Amino acid sequence: MNLLGVQLRKMYQRKDIKVAYLLFLAVPLVVAFLIKSESNIITIGDSIFSGIGYVSVVLGLLKGLFVFYILIFLFTTSLISGEIDSMNDAVYYCKVEKRSSIITSKINALVIMSFLLIMDICFSASLGWMFFLRNSKFGSMNYFSTSLEENQFMIMMIVFSFIEIVVLMLISANMSLFLSQGKALMGSFLIIIIFKLIANIDGVQKFVPTYIGNLTSVMELSGKKFWNGVLEEGLIFLAYIIVMVIMLINKYKRMDYVR
Numbered sequence: 001m002n003l004l005g006v007q008l009r010k011m012y013q014r015k016d017i018k019v020a021y022l023l024f025l026a027v028p029l030v031v032a033f034l035i036k037s038e039s040n041i042i043t044i045g046d047s048i049f050s051g052i053g054y055v056s057v058v059l060g061l062l063k064g065l066f067v068f069y070i071l072i073f074l075f076t077t078s079l080i081s082g083e084i085d086s087m088n089d090a091v092y093y094c095k096v097e098k099r100s101s102i103i104t105s106k107i108n109a110l111v112i113m114s115f116l117l118i119m120d121i122c123f124s125a126s127l128g129w130m131f132f133l134r135n136s137k138f139g140s141m142n143y144f145s146t147s148l149e150e151n152q153f154m155i156m157m158i159v160f161s162f163i164e165i166v167v168l169m170l171i172s173a174n175m176s177l178f179l180s181q182g183k184a185l186m187g188s189f190l191i192i193i194i195f196k197l198i199a200n201i202d203g204v205q206k207f208v209p210t211y212i213g214n215l216t217s218v219m220e221l222s223g224k225k226f227w228n229g230v231l232e233e234g235l236i237f238l239a240y241i242i243v244m245v246i247m248l249i250n251k252y253k254r255m256d257y258v259r
Helices: 003-011 015-036 051-064 067-085 100-133 148-178 181-198 223-253
Strands: none
Touching: 003 067, 003 100, 015 051, 015 067, 015 100, 051 067, 051 100, 051 148, 067 100, 067 148, 067 181, 100 148, 100 223, 148 181, 148 223
16 A cells, blocks of 8 residues: 555645645745835845845845744644644554554655755745846846855755755644644644743754754855864754654554544
């Protein structure tokens, strides 16, 4: 039984997921138009965007406004906690050899969806830059910056933003095994608020996923120091993922599947 295919088909039949893709397709285009028209809604001063620079700005904006987090938590708690609450998972128990394959298929489906959402933003932001900013006073003529260090930072920020979303999704997934859908959703929001607060505390912030995802600590670094910083923060993310996945699978295997 192709559980991953089942989970993906089930997810992409949902209207809210389709709306999320349309939203992430529309927002970068609207923002680019507002910047070009010098609307008072968005003030950017004398900033000039390369294509990759605009992509990173839009991605940072969607995270800063909590839009990305809210949608990921909504989809994660619905797919995991919601289906446990409704006992939909029981349909698969007799059709699979390992119960852990059910939860791993859900996680893989959510990772694929998150990756495609990131790609959706990158594609739309690139179009927005090309149509509205490239030939305006707010855009450069080149998709990539003339600075190698700047290009490296922005590309890695996009990569780390995806990994950040995966880590937060895994945290929300673990909460979904312990709590009903509504409580898991509220708990996930609470976690984000806590992360945002402690991200301002020196010494602790380097372990906070939302802080790591922005690569703030290596923003001013270059050369070998930059890549050493990226490696260090990547290892912290890897540790998060390993711990979260192990906890998730072990808990799911031991569940009675009845709240």
